[in-house]
Amino acid sequence: MAPLPYVCFDDVRAAAERIRGRVHRTPVVTSATLDRELGASVHFKCENLQKCGAFKARGAVNAVFALDDAAAVRGVVTHSSGNHAAALAYAASVRGIPCAVVMPDTAPRVKVDAVRGYGAEIVFCKPAERESACAALQAERGATLVHPFENAHVIAGQGTAALELIMDVADLDFVIAPVGGGGLIAGTLLAAHALASSARVLGAEPLAVDDAARSLATGVRQPRVENPQTFADGLLTGIGEVNFAIAQCYGLRVITVHEDAMLAAARFFLERMKLVVEPSSATVLAALRQIAPELRGKRIGAILSGGNTDFRWLQG
Numbered sequence: 310m311a312p313l314p315y316v317c318f319d320d321v322r323a324a325a326e327r328i329r330g331r332v333h334r335t336p337v338v339t340s341a342t343l344d345r346e347l348g349a350s351v352h353f354k355c356e357n358l359q360k361c362g363a364f365k366a367r368g369a370v371n372a373v374f375a376l377d378d379a380a381a382v383r384g385v386v387t388h389s390s391g392n393h394a395a396a397l398a399y400a401a402s403v404r405g406i407p408c409a410v411v412m413p414d415t416a417p418r419v420k421v422d423a424v425r426g427y428g429a430e431i432v433f434c435k436p437a438e439r440e441s442a443c444a445a446l447q448a449e450r451g452a453t454l455v456h457p458f459e460n461a462h463v464i465a466g467q468g469t470a471a472l473e474l475i476m477d478v479a480d481l482d483f484v485i486a487p488v489g490g491g492g493l494i495a496g497t498l499l500a501a502h503a504l505a506s507s508a509r510v511l512g513a514e515p516l517a518v519d520d521a522a523r524s525l526a527t528g529v530r531q532p533r534v535e536n537p538q539t540f541a542d543g544l545l546t547g548i549g550e551v552n553f554a555i556a557q558c559y560g561l562r563v564i565t566v567h568e569d570a571m572l573a574a575a576r577f578f579l580e581r582m583k584l585v586v587e588p589s590s591a592t593v594l595a596a597l598r599q600i601a602p603e604l605r606g607k608r609i610g611a612i613l614s615g616g617n618t619d620f621r622w623l624q625g
Contacts, residue, residue: 315551318503320465321472321496324371328466331374331403332366335359335470337477337610340582347597348605352481354474357586357616361423363543364470364493364614365396365457371466372455373400381406384452388412388443391420392543392615393457398429409452411443417542419619436545437535458490459549468496474610475500481508482607487592487614488512488521488563489544491552497612498559508610512556512563513596515541515571515589521548522563525556539568540622543589543615566595572622574598578613587618 335355344350356364373385384407387397394410401408408429412421413436424431434442447454455463470493471484484505486497494512501510514521517539523531533547548556556563574594578586593611597604 316461316464316499318499320461321468321499324462324465325469325472327374328367328370328469331370332360333358334473337474338582342581347601349607349609351597351609351611352478354470354610354612355584356470357584357590357613361392361395361399362615362617363392363396364467364612365392366399367469368463368466368492369393369396369400369455372460372462373404375462376453380453384408384450385455386443386447386450386452387455387457388439389457390416390542390545392617395420395423395427397455398424398427401429402427409446409450411439411446413439417619420617423617458492458546459551464492464495464552467493468500470612471497471500472504474612475504478610480608481505481610483509483511483609485511485513485593485596485609486612487544487589488514488548489589490546491521491548491556493612493614494561495552495555498555498561502559510559510561511596512561513592514563514565515539515544515592516565516567518544519565522565524548524553525561525563540588541571541592543587564596564599566592566599570595570598575622585616585618586613587615588622590614590616
């Protein structure tokens with residue numbers, strides 16, 4: 310399958326220039342303890358230390374600063390459970406334009422507070438109504454919709470995390486990132502294909518919300534899981550159409566992980582590496598542990614997607 314015209318690596322490169330100085334170039338860290346456990350060399354790209362606490366700042370800033378002045382003055386809107394909401398609110402505040410966010414009434418308080426802290430207006434709705442509520446808000450205000458994961462500028466911006474990782478760590482055999490709506494994994498695939506074509510890209514997904522894995526297995530995009538029981542609140546959205554197509558194009562392999570393994574991984578980051586990593590992000594370590602025999606002697610780059618959590622998962 311040929312690369313899709315919707316978004317390509319040139320867009321990722323352009324995004325890197327556009328967001329430079331407006332987001333962090335996050336560090337890459339390692340753990341000798343984990344390397345001994347896996348018999349591999351694992352390099353974690355710490356997007357949990359990014360602006361707004363998640364990789365989402367990259368795509369949001371790229372999308373907001375790609376707007377022309379006429380569109381920007383009318384503001385931006387989106388729907389999000391939290392990380393993209395905060396990221397778009399941040400990006401809008403930096404450019405000085407209005408931002409309204411539709412959030413499900415189940416969104417974690419820490420993420421709601423972050424969105425408010427950046428000055429955005431929040432409209433709450435039932436989880437299943439966020440797209441329709443956002444469409445109504447957009448029509449009412451004439452603002453630009455910056456979709457959380459089905460927006461070319463957002464996908465390209467998310468791809469800059471992998472671009473930086475590959476530039477900082479040479480000769481990677483694997484690159485892994487979490488999969489929710491798919492913007493991060495799509496951008497990662499574009500960057501890896503261009504800069505580290507011999508590296509295999511893996512996606513990590515909770516078994517409780519495994520639509521991406523099922524979609525790739527069947528070749529048909531599957532509906533998202535309704536009312537899943539999981540602490541991975543950042544990965545509840547089904548994989549987007551464009552991102553699914555990119556995943557198919559570049560042969561993405563998705564590894565699904567059990568809830569207990571995901572939470573154990575989040576605890577490892579907190580207790581052994583002193584990193585606050587939300588459960589959604591910890592899927593990458595859970596997935597690596599699951600396929601450990603395949604990784605011996607390999608060099609792995611893993612994107613820690615975010616660190617915004619209220620620590621409810623620690624009470625289990």
